[in-house]
Structures are given as structure tokens and as C-alpha cells.
Amino acid sequence: MTDWTDPDTFAQALEEVETKEKGNCFEDFEEGDLIEHDPGLTLTEWGNEQWMSQTLNHDPAYWRSDAAAERGFDEPPIHPDYLTAATLGITVEDLSEKGGYFLGRTDVRFPESPVYAGTELHVESEVVNCATSSSRPEYGIVSWRTRGKDAETGDVLCSYERTNMIPRREPMATDGSGAAAAEGDGDGPELPDEFVAPEGGYYEDFVEALEEADDRDAAVAYRHERGRTQDDVTVASLPLATLNTAKQHHNVDVMADSPSGNIVTYGDVTRSTALGHARSDEQTWREVGFDDESFHTFVAVGDTVYAFTRVIEADDDASSDEAGTVTFEHIAFNQDDEPVYSGTRTAEIRKRSN
Numbered sequence: 001m002t003d004w005t006d007p008d009t010f011a012q013a014l015e016e017v018e019t020k021e022k023g024n025c026f027e028d029f030e031e032g033d034l035i036e037h038d039p040g041l042t043l044t045e046w047g048n049e050q051w052m053s054q055t056l057n058h059d060p061a062y063w064r065s066d067a068a069a070e071r072g073f074d075e076p077p078i079h080p081d082y083l084t085a086a087t088l089g090i091t092v093e094d095l096s097e098k099g100g101y102f103l104g105r106t107d108v109r110f111p112e113s114p115v116y117a118g119t120e121l122h123v124e125s126e127v128v129n130c131a132t133s134s135s136r137p138e139y140g141i142v143s144w145r146t147r148g149k150d151a152e153t154g155d156v157l158c159s160y161e162r163t164n165m166i167p168r169r170e171p172m173a174t175d176g177s178g179a180a181a182a183e184g185d186g187d188g189p190e191l192p193d194e195f196v197a198p199e200g201g202y203y204e205d206f207v208e209a210l211e212e213a214d215d216r217d218a219a220v221a222y223r224h225e226r227g228r229t230q231d232d233v234t235v236a237s238l239p240l241a242t243l244n245t246a247k248q249h250h251n252v253d254v255m256a257d258s259p260s261g262n263i264v265t266y267g268d269v270t271r272s273t274a275l276g277h278a279r280s281d282e283q284t285w286r287e288v289g290f291d292d293e294s295f296h297t298f299v300a301v302g303d304t305v306y307a308f309t310r311v312i313e314a315d316d317d318a319s320s321d322e323a324g325t326v327t328f329e330h331i332a333f334n335q336d337d338e339p340v341y342s343g344t345r346t347a348e349i350r351k352r353s354n
């Protein structure tokens with residue numbers, strides 16, 4: 001009788017049996033496909049607080065009822081970063097579990113009304129583009145438009161367009177033109193002569209700093225002191241709490257043979273941590289949206305995530321008289337000063353009370 005647990009027998013069995021695969025390859029996606037993601041997720045107070053605490057997002061309006069009421073909320077709402085991460089996490093099983101690198105995201109938008117704990121999230125994605133990677137024949141590049149909806153009302157709570165590198169079943173022939181282009185044109189850095197930092201975190205502080213920089217060779221740009229070293233909680237626990245099944249975040253065994261050689265931080269954790277650092281130096285009123293988000297290199301356990309902010313423009317127009325609108329570029333970087341994430345963010349920033 002076969003002893004299936006005999007190590008040699010078992011090793012041979014493992015080699016010969018079929019593996020029930022998870023996830024989809026590049027060839028499985030076709031432009032126009034609509035994918036309904038199941039399971040959905042109920043956005044909970046616990047999940048929200050776990051996400052916010054570990055990414056250093058401490059805006060009191062999301063933690064305390066008095067601060068929430070002051071912002072016009074019925075109770076502390078679900079944080080937009082957790083909502084974004086949960087909307088993406090649920091999609092991983094269908095879209096990128098095969099090992100797709102999260103390259104970037106744009107047009108991240110939230111409605112004006114807050115989302116509260118207890119909301120059941122239903123998420124769907126449409127394939128909007130499938131492209132060949134000219135530098136990596138073993139991958140294709142796929143973009144999806146994703147919408148996270150309130151399962152009860154159908155209201156869209158978070159939407160965005162995201163792009164991943166997705167493994168192919170069969171590698172493509174390539175002329176390598178992408179790799180050559182990536183070598184760069186050899187130009188040195190082009191930075192302004194001066195940097196201006198806002199005095200405080202209110203809307204008027206950003207306007208004054210932009211005015212000071214105007215007509216001079218200056219930029220409004222500064223770094224944030226806080227850093228967050230990545231550990232098992234940020235790398236493995238937070239993505240799993242959003243039902244993100246990407247092996248990059250929790251399977252050390254498989255990742256040992258990957259380019260990173262280790263499990264890596266979920267892009268939304270890296271980004272939310274950097275945004276948490278930035279928000280700790282401003283009076284955020286409301287998140288409006290994010291564009292041109294890119295993930296430049298891996299973040300792994302032991303790496304520390306810092307943040308740098310550049311203020312692009314300010315506009316008096318906002319959904320409330322108590323705030324103005326500011327557009328920022330945020331860059332997350334590691335302990336070696338390498339950029340790991342960048343993106344533009346539009347947020348309403350509280351005005352000083354008169």
C-alpha cells in the first residue's frame with residue numbers, strides 16, 4: 001500500500017499532480033470584459049481603525065465622534081485610503097493574483113458624501129486596455145476601470161483606473177525597445193534654485209507659500225519627518241484584511257524566487273503611509289481624488305517609508321466654505337532616498353477660522 005506521507009513518495013506526487021491554479025494570465029483578459037468580484041467586503045470600524053493606525057493616519061474626524069460632527073459627519077467615517085485599498089484588495093483574486101506588479105493608478109475619485117462602517121462593498125472591473133510589454137516578453141500590461149459600490153444602493157463609493165503587469169502563459173518575442181528607452185537620456189537633475197515650505201497646514205499657508213515661490217525659480221516642496229518601517233503587520237496582515245490574495249504580500253516561499261526575493265508591501269499600504277505622514281502636516285478637510293499614481297520599486301519588510309510633498313496649485317473653490325482645494329504631488333521614498341511611489345492628490349484643506 002502506498003504511504004503518501006513518505007517524503008520521497010510525497011515529493012514525487014507533488015511533482016506529478018496538477019496544480020489547481022488561482023488567478024488569471026494576460027491571455028485571459030479581453031478589452032470590454034466586465035468582471036464582478038466576489039466575495040465582497042463589509043467595511044468595518046475595526047478594519048478602518050486597524051488600517052489607519054498602522055499607516056499613521058490620525059485625523060481625529062475618523063477616530064472621534066466630536067471631531068466627526070465638527071466636519072459634518074454623523075459618526076467617524078471610513079477613511080478614503082482604507083476604502084481605496086478595500087476596493088482594490090477584493091479585485092486581486094480575479095485580476096492580479098497570478099503575480100501582476102501594480103504599476104500605477106489614476107482617476108481615483110470619491111463622492112462628496114462620507115461612507116460609514118457597516119456598508120457592504122460590491123466591486124466590479126472592466127478591462128479597458130491590454131498591451132504588449134516591449135521590455136518584458138513574459139508579461140503583458142493590463143488596465144482596468146474599477147468601481148466599488150454600496151451593495152444596497154448601487155452608489156459608487158470609489159472608482160479608479162489601474163494598470164498591472166500580468167504574467168503571460170506564453171512569452172512574446174520582443175525587440176527590447178522598451179528596455180533601451182529605460183536607460184534614459186543622460187540629463188542631470190533639473191531642480192529649482194530655492195524651496196519654500198508652508199508655515200502651517202491650513203489652506204492659506206499653502207496659498208502664501210505658492211505666492212512666495214511665484215516669479216522666482218522656486219518650488220513649494222518639503223519632506224515629512226515621520227517614517228514607518230515595514231513589518232509583518234503592514235506587509236502581510238493589512239492586505240489580507242482587505243481580502244487581497246496577491247502572493248507578493250504573504251507567501252515568502254514563492255517570493256524567494258521572484259525579483260524582490262521576498263514578500264513586498266501592498267502598494268496601497270506604501271501610499272497610505274506616505275499620505276499619513278503628509279496629512280500629519282496639514283489640516284485635511286476632504287479627499288477629492290488621486291491621479292498619475294506609480295509604484296517605482298519594491299518595499300519589503302525592514303524598509304522604511306518616508307514622504308516628500310510638492311504643492312502644485314491652490315484654488316479657493318471647494319465643497320465647503322470652510323476649505324479651499326490644493327493639488328499636491330506626493331513621493332514616498334525609502335531609507336536609501338529612492339522613490340517608491342508618486343502620485344498627484346487633490347484634497348480640500350481647512351481654512352483658518354476668522
Ligand SMILES: C/C(=C\C(=O)SCCNC(=O)CCNC(=O)[C@H](O)C(C)(C)COP(=O)(O)OP(=O)(O)OC[C@H]1O[C@@H](n2cnc3c(N)ncnc32)[C@H](O)[C@@H]1OP(=O)(O)O)C(=O)O
Pocket residue numbers: 088092096097100101102103104105132133134135136141163164165177178179182246248264265266267268293294295296297298299
Ligand atoms: C496591489 C497589487 C500588488 C502590489 O501592491 S505589488 C506592490 C506595489 N508595486 C510594486 O512594488 C511595483 C514596483 N515597481 C517595480 O518594481 C518596477 O516598476 C517593475 C514592475 C519591476 C518594472 O520595472 P521596470 O524597470 O521594468 O519598469 P519600467 O518603468 O520600464 O516599466 C515596465 C513597463 O511597464 C510600463 N509601465 C510602467 N508604469 C506604468 C504605468 N503607471 N501605467 C502603464 N504602464 C506602465 C512601462 O511603460 C514599461 O512598458 P514596456 O512596454 O516598455 O515594457 C496587485 O496585485 O495588484
